[in-house]
Amino acid sequence: MKNTVIQSAVELSDQLCNLLPQLLEEQYIAPLALFNGSSIGQHTRHIIEFYQCLQASFQKEVSVCYEERKRDLAIECNLKEAILSIKETAKWLKTIHEPFYSMNLVVKDYQNNDMNEWSTPTTLAREVHHCNEHAVHHLAIIKIGLQHYFPTIVIGEQVGVAKSTTAFQKQQS
Template identity: 40%
Template sequence: MKNTVYIEVIKQLTDLLKQLTPEKYTQSLCVLNGSSIGQHTRHVIEFYQCLLKGVAGGIIDYDARERNFLLENDLYFTVETLENIQKQIISIKKPNESILLAVSYSPDNQDYIETNFMREMVYLVEHSIHHYALIRIGLQENFSNIYIPKNFGVAYSTVRHHEMSA
């Protein structure tokens, strides 16, 4: 798979995190309802991990996240994990091959929907950008010395709309 927007989205977070100190990464922020940048980052990463595990095993289950607290507490481990995820995404051989997505909206019912890696990457881009917007708010309100790229946390459709309106 080529180096695409999917890798770019992960790289945006990786580059931003490299500016933080471990203390800033784990600090509880009032504007994020007491969550930290690390907690939002862990959540984003674990969705990618679920997708990659699902591709290998045939079933994606975003509810089966590991909830690895090392990802929200160890900044350096997290950056390394993001870099490894980028490599894994690039190495996917059959991105359009059918796989199943497990969905469950009640404790006693699980359904399966046919999907593929590329479709799920589209979802993860949107999911990631949503959390990046929250991370952006946390950084702007608490750490004004951190450089945040203009379009970090802004949906690609919104970026295009603003460019066309300018």
């Protein structure tokens, strides 16, 4: 696993696997006012499903379309299922030998009850990068919720912080 984008994805999986076992099931599924009623479980599911959608598309050799992800409530409502799913995703990521494998991305854009669809060539590495940036964004939201509602949870310094932000901050100091 020499590719840094793949390594970053595994590191993000590790961040989630370090956070989630600290939570009680009730904390994981609790609707949080700060999140407009959504839960840490919903944000976690959302992260996981982008990687799962990419994995399924890659393995089936079909176009990836994130709008068509599963939306598996078991991941959202069951802490053990979420952790298992993250570990399975990390295991898959570690098997990637050709990150620049050519793929196709399909985007379904819903506006005013109309759906416009378009596609573009991409690579597995580019889509893993997309999933990583998406994960960082949702980890930042999860971090805010944890700090606000569950301040005893130990949160790693890098959780919810993009590597580019860390690099920029190091340049500034």
